[in-house]
Amino acid sequence: MFAxxxxxxxxxxxxxxxxxxxxxxxxTEHSKVVSADPVNTTPHVLDGIVNAIALVGGTVVVGGxxxxxxxxxxxxxxxxxxxxxxxxxxxRVLPGFAPYLDRPVHALAAGAGGTVYAGGEFAVAGxxxxxxxxxxxxxxxxxxxGFDAQVYGGxxxxxxxxxxxxxxxxxxTGVGRVFRVALARLxxxxxxxxxxxxxxPGTPRGGRTxxxxxxxxxxxxxxxxxxxxxxxxxxxxxxxxxxxxxxxRVADWRTDAYAGRCLDVFPSYVRGLDFAPDGSYxxxxxxxxxxxxxxxxxxxxxxxxxxxxxxxATWVNHTGGDSLYSVAVTGAAVYVGGxxxxxxNPLGRDSAGPGAVQRxxxxxxxxRTGKALKxxxxxERGIGVKAFLAHRGGLLVGSDTTRLGHExxxxxxxxxxx
Numbered sequence: 001m002f003a004x005x006x007x008x009x010x011x012x013x014x015x016x017x018x019x020x021x022x023x024x025x026x027x028t029e030h031s032k033v034v035s036a037d038p039v040n041t042t043p044h045v046l047d048g049i050v051n052a053i054a055l056v057g058g059t060v061v062v063g064g065x066x067x068x069x070x071x072x073x074x075x076x077x078x079x080x081x082x083x084x085x086x087x088x089x090x091x092r093v094l095p096g097f098a099p100y101l102d103r104p105v106h107a108l109a110a111g112a113g114g115t116v117y118a119g120g121e122f123a124v125a126g127x128x129x130x131x132x133x134x135x136x137x138x139x140x141x142x143x144x145x146g147f148d149a150q151v152y153g154g155x156x157x158x159x160x161x162x163x164x165x166x167x168x169x170x171x172x173t174g175v176g177r178v179f180r181v182a183l184a185r186l187x188x189x190x191x192x193x194x195x196x197x198x199x200x201p202g203t204p205r206g207g208r209t210x211x212x213x214x215x216x217x218x219x220x221x222x223x224x225x226x227x228x229x230x231x232x233x234x235x236x237x238x239x240x241x242x243x244x245x246x247x248x249r250v251a252d253w254r255t256d257a258y259a260g261r262c263l264d265v266f267p268s269y270v271r272g273l274d275f276a277p278d279g280s281y282x283x284x285x286x287x288x289x290x291x292x293x294x295x296x297x298x299x300x301x302x303x304x305x306x307x308x309x310x311x312x313a314t315w316v317n318h319t320g321g322d323s324l325y326s327v328a329v330t331g332a333a334v335y336v337g338g339x340x341x342x343x344x345n346p347l348g349r350d351s352a353g354p355g356a357v358q359r360x361x362x363x364x365x366x367x368r369t370g371k372a373l374k375x376x377x378x379x380e381r382g383i384g385v386k387a388f389l390a391h392r393g394g395l396l397v398g399s400d401t402t403r404l405g406h407e408x409x410x411x412x413x414x415x416x417x418x
Contacts, residue, residue, distance in 0.1 A: 029331045049399070050386060096140050215282060230250045283301065298321055301315065387399075
């Protein structure tokens, strides 16, 4: 365990060598696996759950369902309404960023010019009326004038920004005055709906159509959710969209991997995905309950991005009956988080089968072999990890529990690069 002064100096050195930019999932490559010893500078979220993390320059933005935060080493409680920000190098909570979001935040994405996009269930942000999606200034937390993207008929679950475009996923039925079901592309500056992106998820497996997660890499947008079709084409729970064409269209990439059923309480079970830094492959994680080695319930899997036609997973790693919710791919590792007890456990049924390795709450998988790496910091399991963000200095983690790497790190932590 680092002493506090040591962890600050180590992190400062890392940031000097690798200056921070705008970090997003699937954009940061690591040459090594991160340390299993988390830094001691991250602040603590004292209640609720962290659902999303974004990095804008040297500022970490954290969103979820919570009301109280505290600097590391401090006894002073700070009131924050489902969102706050802190300095990556020092861990100090930003005093000026305290917008009022009346309901949970589920997604964040870095904006331009010291701003951040927040998506979720909220209907208010500061003095301006918003619904589900807001662009906020880091300097004072106020909504950015000129960005207007009212979300109707549901909520926002996922965001991905690529240059001047903002991709939005959720279970909504419209953005502004434009009909869009669960998926839309907006002008990143104004929030106007892009008419050249109208791919529609459909035929949901239970309930209303929902996009659970999205990830963007180059000309490909990966989407998962409870849909079974994209623009009428069979894409059970997972598909790729070619965003390099005008208009955008469903890519010639299809898998039946997630067409099977898991437990009845999980009609849809794909939960998270992330592209590799070079975009050549991506990883997907699921819930679903114990169902045996022949199904994709409670698994992590790798898929190749530019394979055409019917695609099979390159590898699959089973937990043996525990949910995975988040994944981050850095090239050196595929990090997975949930409330799992094991990895390498295809024969487990809520038990450790032959070859299973203990990886409570967090683990890392070899990108090529699909087997668990030795990295095993552990975490208090709880509901699970809901947010990962790899950046040039390490890996940020957001969850609902207070023990990470055998230390007290309430709901937010960071593993540095060694």
